[in-house]
Amino acid sequence: ATGLSMTVEDDDGHTRGCGDSCLADGEAPMASRPGLTGGLPSGSPRAGPSAAPKAPGFASTTSTASATSTVNLKAPVKPVMAAGEALRRITEKTQLEPLPEGEQLFIIAFQLPLRARKDKDGTWEVYPHKFTNMLPFYQLRSQFRGQMYFVGWPGPYKEEDKAGMTEVLFQHGCIPVFVPDEIMTPFLDLGRQTLRPLLHNVISTKQGASMFDLSEWEAYKAANEMYVSAALEHVPTSGAMFWTHDYYLFLVPQMLRKRYKKGLIGFFLHAPFPPTDVFRVAPFRQELLLGLLGADLIGFQFFGYARHFLNSAFRLMGLSYLFELGGFLALETTNREHRVHILAGHMAIDFQQVQKLVPTLDCSGLRDKYPGRVILGSIDRLERLAGIDLKLKHFQLFLERYQVDASQVVLVQYAYEPSTGEWEEQLDGPSFKDIIMAQAAEINEKYGFCVDIQIGEVSKESRLANLKAMDVLFDSSVCHGLNLTPFEFLSVHSEKEPGAVILSEFCGASKALTGAYRINPWDEERVLEALDQAIKQAVWMKEDGASDQFMTDYNYVATCSLSGFVSEFLRDLRQCGSTDKAFTGPTDRFDHSSVILNTQPTFRKLERSELLWAYKESRNRAIFLDIEGTLPPDADDLFVRSQNPHRSEATEQMRSSFGAKPSKQTMETISSLCADPNNTVYVLSSRDRETVTEMLGGVRNLGLCAEHGFYTRHPDRSVLKKDTDDRPWICQAPEMDTSFIVLARVLMDQYVKRTQGTRIESSASTITWWYRDADPDFGRNQARELQRGLTEALFSYPVAVDSGKGYVEVRHVCVDKGAAVTDALDRITTTRNAQVDFVLCLGDDRSDEVMFEAIHAMSDANVGVKRVGSRPSMDGDDNSTTRSLADVSDTAGEASCLSVVSQDDEDQRTVGFAVPASQKTRWKMRARMKFFTCTVGKKPSQANFYVDTTAQVGELLKALRTQSMHKRVVSVPDLAAFGGSTGGSLRPLSNHPSSAFM
Numbered sequence: 002a003t004g005l006s007m008t009v010e011d012d013d014g015h016t017r018g019c020g021d022s023c024l025a026d027g028e029a030p031m032a033s034r035p036g037l038t039g040g041l042p043s044g045s046p047r048a049g050p051s052a053a054p055k056a057p058g059f060a061s062t063t064s065t066a067s068a069t070s071t072v073n074l075k076a077p078v079k080p081v082m083a084a085g086e087a088l089r090r091i092t093e094k095t096q097l098e099p100l101p102e103g104e105q106l107f108i109i110a111f112q113l114p115l116r117a118r119k120d121k122d123g124t125w126e127v128y129p130h131k132f133t134n135m136l137p138f139y140q141l142r143s144q145f146r147g148q149m150y151f152v153g154w155p156g157p158y159k160e161e162d163k164a165g166m167t168e169v170l171f172q173h174g175c176i177p178v179f180v181p182d183e184i185m186t187p188f189l190d191l192g193r194q195t196l197r198p199l200l201h202n203v204i205s206t207k208q209g210a211s212m213f214d215l216s217e218w219e220a221y222k223a224a225n226e227m228y229v230s231a232a233l234e235h236v237p238t239s240g241a242m243f244w245t246h247d248y249y250l251f252l253v254p255q256m257l258r259k260r261y262k263k264g265l266i267g268f269f270l271h272a273p274f275p276p277t278d279v280f281r282v283a284p285f286r287q288e289l290l291l292g293l294l295g296a297d298l299i300g301f302q303f304f305g306y307a308r309h310f311l312n313s314a315f316r317l318m319g320l321s322y323l324f325e326l327g328g329f330l331a332l333e334t335t336n337r338e339h340r341v342h343i344l345a346g347h348m349a350i351d352f353q354q355v356q357k358l359v360p361t362l363d364c365s366g367l368r369d370k371y372p373g374r375v376i377l378g379s380i381d382r383l384e385r386l387a388g389i390d391l392k393l394k395h396f397q398l399f400l401e402r403y404q405v406d407a408s409q410v411v412l413v414q415y416a417y418e419p420s421t422g423e424w425e426e427q428l429d430g431p432s433f434k435d436i437i438m439a440q441a442a443e444i445n446e447k448y449g450f451c452v453d454i455q456i457g458e459v460s461k462e463s464r465l466a467n468l469k470a471m472d473v474l475f476d477s478s479v480c481h482g483l484n485l486t487p488f489e490f491l492s493v494h495s496e497k498e499p500g501a502v503i504l505s506e507f508c509g510a511s512k513a514l515t516g517a518y519r520i521n522p523w524d525e526e527r528v529l530e531a532l533d534q535a536i537k538q539a540v541w542m543k544e545d546g547a548s549d550q551f552m553t554d555y556n557y558v559a560t561c562s563l564s565g566f567v568s569e570f571l572r573d574l575r576q577c578g579s580t581d582k583a584f585t586g587p588t589d590r591f592d593h594s595s596v597i598l599n600t601q602p603t604f605r606k607l608e609r610s611e612l613l614w615a616y617k618e619s620r621n622r623a624i625f626l627d628i629e630g631t632l633p634p635d636a637d638d639l640f641v642r643s644q645n646p647h648r649s650e651a652t653e654q655m656r657s658s659f660g661a662k663p664s665k666q667t668m669e670t671i672s673s674l675c676a677d678p679n680n681t682v683y684v685l686s687s688r689d690r691e692t693v694t695e696m697l698g699g700v701r702n703l704g705l706c707a708e709h710g711f712y713t714r715h716p717d718r719s720v721l722k723k724d725t726d727d728r729p730w731i732c733q734a735p736e737m738d739t740s741f742i743v744l745a746r747v748l749m750d751q752y753v754k755r756t757q758g759t760r761i762e763s764s765a766s767t768i769t770w771w772y773r774d775a776d777p778d779f780g781r782n783q784a785r786e787l788q789r790g791l792t793e794a795l796f797s798y799p800v801a802v803d804s805g806k807g808y809v810e811v812r813h814v815c816v817d818k819g820a821a822v823t824d825a826l827d828r829i830t831t832t833r834n835a836q837v838d839f840v841l842c843l844g845d846d847r848s849d850e851v852m853f854e855a856i857h858a859m860s861d862a863n864v865g866v867k868r869v870g871s872r873p874s875m876d877g878d879d880n881s882t883t884r885s886l887a888d889v890s891d892t893a894g895e896a897s898c899l900s901v902v903s904q905d906d907e908d909q910r911t912v913g914f915a916v917p918a919s920q921k922t923r924w925k926m927r928a929r930m931k932f933f934t935c936t937v938g939k940k941p942s943q944a945n946f947y948v949d950t951t952a953q954v955g956e957l958l959k960a961l962r963t964q965s966m967h968k969r970v971v972s973v974p975d976l977a978a979f980g981g982s983t984g985g986s987l988r989p990l991s992n993h994p995s996s997a998f999m
Contacts, residue, residue: 255295710821
């Protein structure tokens, strides 16, 4: 289907309608395992005595009278371990010490963090090498109890100094690798002129030589072998750990694996990994992949880079990837028994160390130079990939189109040349440096001095001081694996001295810093708009304080640390060495098999006229509404609440459910519906009480259910006459055992560590793992594996493990929206001493399906009342559990839906919902009752109807509000007769389609 006939959801349908079909082959659905009946524990008060196993949204058997196909999901029960054993194994792995006493770690990188030089008197001096990313790693040595050695190139050396340099460097934990010049030169050329541009999605052409020089490749292999030999000279026989860094040493892991069998080998790529179609250009692509596959753990900055690597391994080498419990991705190789694990987690700066330096930073130089101006700036490599030329072009357009006074703003650009002469493609004509200097001169000549380009080395203190002096960080990189400059910019600013950040979406940091203005450097209009908004934000933040956008990123950076990054990587590396396959259990790949289900024949779009007719003819109405994804959201609240790095690619339907409060117009509509004395309105949410109160607490006489109904605040018309709303929150199960939350959190924590953009939200009765801000593909597949792991670990607990739009949730089986709706309807009937004759239930998520089921179940549970068109099983077994199919009558226009009915006695009980006799007495439904269960989006659902969008939900509620405000004159006999016509103006209800029970 296309257009509005089929709604696109943020879970691509994987977490709705598939039920237990998302489980791996051979795994039993939750409902078919011992001790569970109808999805509930044996003996549960809501589990009928004859209840049969049922997966949500599916029939357990197929009615022979049905023309609609259903699927039998029963499967052999998979053995599971006890919850205590699961907790022990999980905690054992999470509590591994990164580098215990007595163990040795060898960090192998292109350059050493230290350099050694000999004075004139022959004395050796050791000093830090500023142009290497290994120096921060070296400064962490004292934080670990084990020994840490660094292996790398010591810089230029003389042959006669090798022995002395080796001795003095080894005293400081460094092992030099002496690569002869005849090998080092082509080795560096391949790394900086071939591999680096290739990894950054650039296919370069060298002047006067082939792009892929086989002599350079031979030198590359020889140099990698030298690094391995240098490390192995100091490795103990008992075993050690190795951690190799970046693209200069792609072959080291496999070489280590061949020569040293006892070690644990890790690799981390600081650069991005390109798509397969770019990577496959290299003639030695397979050799590079094989080199990496020698590692036990391969780390990437972000999952997008890991995905490219996994696709290359599959397309170029046929290696399949899978998910393991605990959040690991893994590749199964053909030449080893154990797997290659994949990790996505970016580096970070030492926030606490920077904070100690902030009071000492002197940023007066830049501010005194440009007093009263808004300072935009950045610190980048002097290369085309930094996009400095694009930045200058956009700044000039900004001054021109927005008619900005150039004396009020200034762009300060620092550019440094990499010490190793990193790749910069040589083209005919001026150099890149000459190009940007000419651009700056042109702008300054036209608008006055407003562009300041400074090329040269920048010390750490000067770097931080200049970043602190800037009001707006302006990044326009074409491709950058991470870029730590935005992290430094945020760390030197504060809530009292905030700043704004503009980041290119091709910069890895934009995936982590969700509060920044994300731009496409080639999209002129968007860049200019971001510049305008960022400058305005920087100005008003000086007076009003930090914005939510700034604080979101500032708090994120404050929680990151290089020490934490190193510890987590080493802990994961050790965990790879002790993988318990009986515990992890592989699942299937991304492309899992799907079960295609049809909705019932009467599942159709809800017509406004049909709903209004039923609403107008009723006197005791109950309305149940979900919030997120159902009610139209406040557009201004979407960005602040979601902070989703993928929001620019998300559809409006997906973005509408990211935690935004309902729109102001929707709030006014609900308030009017609550004021109608014939209405009782409830809003149900999985959120906690505080969040629900914040969203809808201001609506008088509105019933609120938080945490799936664990807490309820019932409607009370008396509050309409009071100045304050003092209705209490009532806990429905105050003595409920919630010990399962502790175990669930332990496992969820592992997925938070290994799935960027995820978080845990815990409440009194539930715990939820949210992945809406994660990479869509990675998050969805991690969610499937987490749901599987939670199901096994919590098997002995009376809990339900649910998945929905961007979340995996664990809750007690006694707490769900279906039970809340059942209690609410019973309360309405009792307190008003009148039968409910109209129910409208609107939802969009899998958690809302139980509301639909509960309403349908209560109709089937009443003596003598059956929905029009339902018929008994055709197999003659009175005790069988069948899914009744509606008898569709085109002439009568009757509406019905599917239900699961147990036909073991004269009372009809819906599976999982045993209705007490006292409630049956109070709840006498008549055939003319009008029930509308409606979901947002056309998809497999227990609802009878659907609407396409949340906007249509708002239109329906607005129409009901208009009807409530319309004065109707009816007689008392008419009200008693319920459905009779008044003065001929109303036709008999039985002639309208809505008179059929839905």
